[in-house]
Amino acid sequence: MTTYAVTGATGQLGSLAVAALLDRGVAPADLVAIVRDPNKAVDLRDRGIEIRVADYGDADAVRTALEGVQRLLLVSGSEIGSRVPQHATVIDAAKVAGVGLIAYTSILDAPNNGVALAREHVETERLLAASGLDHIVLRNGWYSENYTAALQSTIDGGVLYGAAGDGKVALASRADYAAAAAAAIIDGTPRVYELAGDEHLTYADIAATIAEVSGRPVRYQDLPQAAYAEALASNGIPAPINDVLADSDAAVARGEIDTDATDLADLVGTTTPFREVVRAAL
Structure with missing residues (x-):
């Protein structure tokens, strides 16, 4: 039997990937959840999944955690600048442990994407190519949940702020991307997937959908990139996160978070409509 491992298995994407692997028939006994805090993984342990503790920066712990693993889903780290x-x-560690295949969660069209977030993904893709390991690159587009994290304040204020102009995003839910990761790693074919949703929405469309689902008036207010970064900072978003968010919106305005690629739908079928993600968040 093939043994699969997922890093960040209690995180937002990792936990959904674990669930997607189980849904696709991977037995709990053939699944390893790699986590930093085992106290957050009690439900996984209760389902018969082996819990191994390792931090991305601890080489010895990671090597131990990967012993006996054939296929690894490497969910990209969350510490921007250290990834x-x-x-x-x-x-x-995967090379030393004899892992046969790594699937890595990258960013849409990474080599050509001008968003600052792409840089670490591009370098990681280069590391994978140089490693000699079979690998799958999962170039994820934007999550619908990016626009529901502060949903109630958006609805209460009646305004969605951003710096995306008329640019479009091909949104899909986090669960869609997790399901795609599970399907790709089970298939096991080394390749690059460009993953994005079926809908192509402007921020005005996003605001209109939030208004439709919530029954409250919500409009989109476009700001210059610098002004949007300042607005985020004034609302308590710390640097450099505010700059990263504003830079990401600028990438949307340039059309770099939109694509006609159908890889996501090819892997999982029709992707989750944005209105359903909003409805679930409410």
Whole structure:
């Protein structure tokens, strides 16, 4: 039997990927959940999944966690600016442990994407290519949940702020991307997937959908990139996150978070409509 492992298995994407692997027939006994805090993984342990504790930056712990693993889903780290050395640690540990295949969650059209977030993904893709390991690159587009994290305040204020102009995003739910990761790693064919949703929405469309589902008036207010970063900072978003968010909106305005690629739908079928994600969030 093939043994699968998922890093960040209690995180937002990792936990959904674990669930998607189980839904696709992977037995709990053939699944390893790699986590930083085992106290957050009690439900996974109760389902018969082996819990192994490792931080991306701890080479020895990661090597131990990967022993006996054939296929690894490397969910990209969340510490912007530190991800390349962290990912390198995992890739090196995978080589030592004899992992046969790594699937990595990257960003849409990474080599050509001008968003600042793409840089660490591009470097990680290079590390994978240089590793000699079979690998799958899951170039994820934007999550619908990016626009529901502060949903209630958006509805209460009646305004969705951003710096995306008339640019479009091909949104899909986090669960869609998790299901795609599970399907790709079970299939096991080394390749690059460009993953994005079926809908192509402007921020005005997003605001209109929030208004439709909530029954409250919501409009989109476009700001210059610098002004949007300042507005985020004034609302308590710390640097450099506010700059990253504003930079990401600028990428949307340039059309870099939209694509006609159908890889996501090819893997999982029709993707979740944005209105359903809003409805679930409410």
